[in-house]
Amino acid sequence: MRLTFNRGTIVIQGNMRIPNSIWDERSGTFRAMALHYRDIIDYLKNSHIEFADNVLDLLPCPDLQSNSKIMLRDYQQQALDAWIMNSKRGVIVLPTGSGKTIIGIKAISLLNTPAIVVVPTISLVDQWRSRLKEEFKIEVGVMGGGEQDIKALTVSTYDSAYIHADKLGNKFGLIIFDECHHLPAEGYKHIAEMFVSPFRMGLTATYEREDGLHTELNRLLGGSIFEKKINELAGEHLSPFRLVKVAVGLKEEEKKEYDLNQRIFTDYLNRNNITIRSPADFQMVVIRSGRDPGARMALLARNKAREIALNSISKIEKFSEILKNHKEGKAFIFTEHNRMVHRISKDFLIPAITYRTASKERSEILDRFRKGTYRAVVTSKVLDEGIDVPDADVGIILSGTGSERAFVQRLGRILRKKEGKEAVLYEIISSETSEINTAKRRKKSLR
Amino acid sequence: MLTSDLLVTKSHKGNIEPVYAALEQENIDISSSVINLFQGHIEKSYGELIDEIEGIEEINYRLIRGLAQILERRCIIEKDSIIEPVAARRVVFEECKGAVTGPEERKLVLDRAAGKLSIEPADLEKALWADQEENLIIKEFRTITPENLLRQYNLSLTQTLLFKATGMEIRIEDNYQQVFRKIKQLGLMYSIEQDKIYLDGPVSVFKLTEKYGTALAKMLPAIMKCRKWSLKASILRKTFEGKRIYDFTLDHNRQIFSIDFSYGVETFDSAIEKEFFLHNFNGWLARREPAVLKAGKYAFIPDFSLEKKGSRIYVEIIGFWTPEYLKNKIQKINQLKDKENIILIVDKHLACSGSEFKTDNLIFYNEKIPYLEIIKILRKYEEKQLAEDIDRLKGIDIPLEGSVINLREVSGRYDVSGDALKTVIKENTGGYLLLGDQLVNDQTLKAIQDELEVVKKHSEAVKIFEKYGIKSQQILDTLGYKVKWNGLDPENAEIVKI
Numbered sequence: 001m002r003l004t005f006n007r008g009t010i011v012i013q014g015n016m017r018i019p020n021s022i023w024d025e026r027s028g029t030f031r032a033m034a035l036h037y038r039d040i041i042d043y044l045k046n047s048h049i050e051f052a053d054n055v056l057d058l059l060p061c062p063d064l065q066s067n068s069k070i071m072l073r074d075y076q077q078q079a080l081d082a083w084i085m086n087s088k089r090g091v092i093v094l095p096t097g098s099g100k101t102i103i104g105i106k107a108i109s110l111l112n113t114p115a116i117v118v119v120p121t122i123s124l125v126d127q128w129r130s131r132l133k134e135e136f137k138i139e140v141g142v143m144g145g146g147e148q149d150i151k152a153l154t155v156s157t158y159d160s161a162y163i164h165a166d167k168l169g170n171k172f173g174l175i176i177f178d179e180c181h182h183l184p185a186e187g188y189k190h191i192a193e194m195f196v197s198p199f200r201m202g203l204t205a206t207y208e209r210e211d212g213l214h215t216e217l218n219r220l221l222g223g224s225i226f227e228k229k230i231n232e233l234a235g236e237h238l239s240p241f242r243l244v245k246v247a248v249g250l251k252e253e254e255k256k257e258y259d260l261n262q263r264i265f266t267d268y269l270n271r272n273n274i275t276i277r278s279p280a281d282f283q284m285v286v287i288r289s290g291r292d293p294g295a296r297m298a299l300l301a302r303n304k305a306r307e308i309a310l311n312s313i314s315k316i317e318k319f320s321e322i323l324k325n326h327k328e329g330k331a332f333i334f335t336e337h338n339r340m341v342h343r344i345s346k347d348f349l350i351p352a353i354t355y356r357t358a359s360k361e362r363s364e365i366l367d368r369f370r371k372g373t374y375r376a377v378v379t380s381k382v383l384d385e386g387i388d389v390p391d392a393d394v395g396i397i398l399s400g401t402g403s404e405r406a407f408v409q410r411l412g413r414i415l416r417k418k419e420g421k422e423a424v425l426y427e428i429i430s431s432e433t434s435e436i437n438t439a440k441r442r443k444k445s446l447r
Numbered sequence: 448m449l450t451s452d453l454l455v456t457k458s459h460k461g462n463i464e465p466v467y468a469a470l471e472q473e474n475i476d477i478s479s480s481v482i483n484l485f486q487g488h489i490e491k492s493y494g495e496l497i498d499e500i501e502g503i504e505e506i507n508y509r510l511i512r513g514l515a516q517i518l519e520r521r522c523i524i525e526k527d528s529i530i531e532p533v534a535a536r537r538v539v540f541e542e543c544k545g546a547v548t549g550p551e552e553r554k555l556v557l558d559r560a561a562g563k564l565s566i567e568p569a570d571l572e573k574a575l576w577a578d579q580e581e582n583l584i585i586k587e588f589r590t591i592t593p594e595n596l597l598r599q600y601n602l603s604l605t606q607t608l609l610f611k612a613t614g615m616e617i618r619i620e621d622n623y624q625q626v627f628r629k630i631k632q633l634g635l636m637y638s639i640e641q642d643k644i645y646l647d648g649p650v651s652v653f654k655l656t657e658k659y660g661t662a663l664a665k666m667l668p669a670i671m672k673c674r675k676w677s678l679k680a681s682i683l684r685k686t687f688e689g690k691r692i693y694d695f696t697l698d699h700n701r702q703i704f705s706i707d708f709s710y711g712v713e714t715f716d717s718a719i720e721k722e723f724f725l726h727n728f729n730g731w732l733a734r735r736e737p738a739v740l741k742a743g744k745y746a747f748i749p750d751f752s753l754e755k756k757g758s759r760i761y762v763e764i765i766g767f768w769t770p771e772y773l774k775n776k777i778q779k780i781n782q783l784k785d786k787e788n789i790i791l792i793v794d795k796h797l798a799c800s801g802s803e804f805k806t807d808n809l810i811f812y813n814e815k816i817p818y819l820e821i822i823k824i825l826r827k828y829e830e831k832q833l834a835e836d837i838d839r840l841k842g843i844d845i846p847l848e849g850s851v852i853n854l855r856e857v858s859g860r861y862d863v864s865g866d867a868l869k870t871v872i873k874e875n876t877g878g879y880l881l882l883g884d885q886l887v888n889d890q891t892l893k894a895i896q897d898e899l900e901v902v903k904k905h906s907e908a909v910k911i912f913e914k915y916g917i918k919s920q921q922i923l924d925t926l927g928y929k930v931k932w933n934g935l936d937p938e939n940a941e942i943v944k945i
Contacts, residue, residue: 190656
């Protein structure tokens with residue numbers, strides 16, 4: 001019996017079918033998903049079947065154990081212990097700002113094997129790269145954002161890992177999925193399936209997905225093995241915070257315009273007997289818009305209405321007022337739309353970060369914010385997840401998607417522990433608009 | 448290739464197809480207006496262009512966006528500012544530190560920053576956001592005809608649809624080498640069943656996956672370079688009733704693209720192959736990469752076939768090699784089903800003994816193609832074929848009717864060589880005489896003979912032969928005449944009874 005790695009799968013040459021494998025007519029061999037590598041090896045060993053294992057082709061790796069000076073907080077240590085107890089597989093669920101990265105780094109040092117970290121955004125790629133470089137004092141490989149450089153420690157975007165899984169799948173002993181709630185998506189699932197890495201770690205602040213697909217994480221990573229809620233940590237390790245919700249009315253002109261557009265949308269729904277209860281219902285309308293010009297008009301009107309609500313003059317006035325009240329604080333401003341980001345950046349001369357901002361400028365802005373050179377930053381979705389922004393004590397949400405996850409992650413950004421600090425999170429919404437519902441949905445996750 | 452939101456499809460009874468833009472006046476008009484928009488925005492901002500496109504996209508949103516996406520790739524877009532925007536922002540934000548909350552404060556900050564940079568505040572304001580997409584300037588645009596843009600659009604639609612393919616079946620009749628090289632390069636897997644090649648990837652054996660859709664889409668240009676091709680792809684689509692698999696079929700007869708890949712230019716791996724292709728083998732016609740043969744689990748594409756009258760012999764030329772390559776090749780050839788029908792022409796300097804190939808038709812060559820030996824082998828096939836044909840014909844009762852019978856037509860009808868037919872016919876001509884490639888019955892011969900009695904001129908005799916449909920010059924001889932040439936003018940030639 002001979003096992004080899006073949007572009008994201010394991011080819012098994014031999015005259016016996018092993019669990020998890022099937023006969024492949026094309027190659028005239030048995031074949032199994034890379035995901036099952038460890039199970040297959042365990043099975044062969046337990047059954048005393050002789051086999052040659054040519055699957056792993058690990059990258060040459062320097063010693064990663066030596067100068068680890070990391071001190072874990074008690075709950076971080078508990079999380080790591082739980083993971084080790086679970087045969088070094090599984091998902092750790094901790095709020096943003098509680099130091100998930102450091103648990104990953106500790107796991108890498110402990111296993112002392114080539115490791116790949118898969119992350120959703122370029123900013124997280126940059127962040128993991130600099131943290132790993134700092135900790136292990138070696139060059140770190142990067143896949144994604146135009147870079148393709150594979151080293152014993154490599155950080156990759158989900159997209160690059162998906163594209164290159166067939167080539168990278170047997171090169172790493174450990175695979176870490178940061179923000180692993182992304183993994184169960186139809187395409188990304190392949191990454192976990194096409195890597196043989198016997199050791200797997202998932203990190204996230206929000207295990208559950210609205211579509212229920214998080215159950216897939218059991219199969220792909222080993223399920224949730226440790227969880228701490230935000231209120232279990234707040235105060236002790238995270239800053240306490242105060243939530244202030246500010247509702248502002250639309251100006252008369254805006255209101256007229258808003259109602260007009262909103263009516264086009266609701267009229268369309270009524271005419272076609274559609275009720276919007278979930279994002280899936282809404283997606284149906286989007287799909288219809290491909291064929292039905294009426295649906296497209298309705299969608300355009302809805303977007304227009306939303307834009308009016310999001311960009312309302314009263315909102316900008318309120319925003320300006322809050323800024324004045326916190327002249328000495330460090331403020332982080334979130335808004336969903338890039339147009340709004342640019343408007344704020346332009347009018348208030350606040351550094352902006354969008355998904356288009358080059359990584360060099362992004363790091364510089366964040367760095368200067370950390371040091372206090374800049375005392376405000378405005379951003380769109382790009383910082384939704386996991387980027388370290390220490391020391392912000394004011395957060396302002398100018399518009400939001402209404403998604404629970406996005407809200408929790410954004411909130412986490414200003415909840416870094418600091419002596420005697422109370423963080424304030426403002427949420428500015430337009431009253432009398434459908435945005436109220438969005439805000440209600442967001443708050444649900446705090447309860 | 449387009450972004451997937453711009454893909455429009457129609458489906459019917461399990462079949463799916465992109466909504467192609469037919470080369471009709473209406474679409475040509477739309478195409479040319481979008482091109483004109485791009486043309487008219489050279490030296491203007493990208494934002495203005497986008498606004499204008501949004502202005503007309505109500506006509507046909509997806510088509511117009513799709514065309515614009517293709518045209519964008521033909522533009523050079525640059526930023527227009529006197530200093531680097533990133534540097535400009537750095538200075539302004541440093542000056543501002545926190546945030547300004549009023550127009551006067553804002554102006555003060557900008558003035559101070561402009562002073563530090565030694566530029567005008569207005570230039571600074573412009574530079575500050577010059578790298579934002581909508582502020583970029585279109586510097587160059589490579590134009591295209593409206594028809595060609597529509598063709599490219601249709602091709603892009605097809606590839607965008609194939610992104611969602613879980614597998615694809617293709618049939619091709621040439622260009623095998625390039626197609627299989629592409630398959631390998633893209634990391635796809637194939638299985639061959641008769642003339643169908645089924646393509647998917649390693650993981651496909653476990654589940655339906657779109658993972659290889661991009662690779663399948665990238666196969667398209669190579670497939671389209673074949674003279675004759677067809678494909679059938681399985682497309683995974685999310686519908687109101689969940690995921691569905693649709694069939695997408697396309698072949699060389701569809702005139703939606705008619706993109707000229709300028710095929711027909713033969714390129715050869717080596718000089719020896721070119722030489723082989725151009726040589727005449729006694730009426731055997733050489734074809735390049737004529738078929739894909741199944742060699743165990745591999746595909747084997749012979750370099751050439753030599754074809755003549757129902758016989759097809761494959762030829763593989765093994766010139767440049769490495770030990771690994773050779774081992775592979777031997778292994779493949781040994782697994783071929785029709786080993787006896789392949790001729791191997793191996794470079795003499797190859798250090799392998801003939802015994803490693805399980806085939807008789809092995810010729811070593813030294814710099815030049817060994818034609819005589821090849822023809823010798825071909826003759827063996829000819830003889831074998833002749834014997835087979837004769838055998839077959841003997842069992843058939845060939846009806847002979849009419850005054851003159853063309854043997855070529857008869858041999859074509861029975862799919863045998865003319866030689867075989869002649870051999871069989873000779874044994875029993877039953878009231879007919881064999882004249883070249885024709886059989887002439889006795890009555891006709893008699894009639895011709897009678898008419899010739901009163902003819903002297905050769906040209907008149909020829910007219911008589913033509914009237915009866917006889918082609919062979921042998922007839923004069925047969926009837927006991929010869930031609931007497933009087934000078935150079937054939938009009939003066941006479942026939943004389945011997």
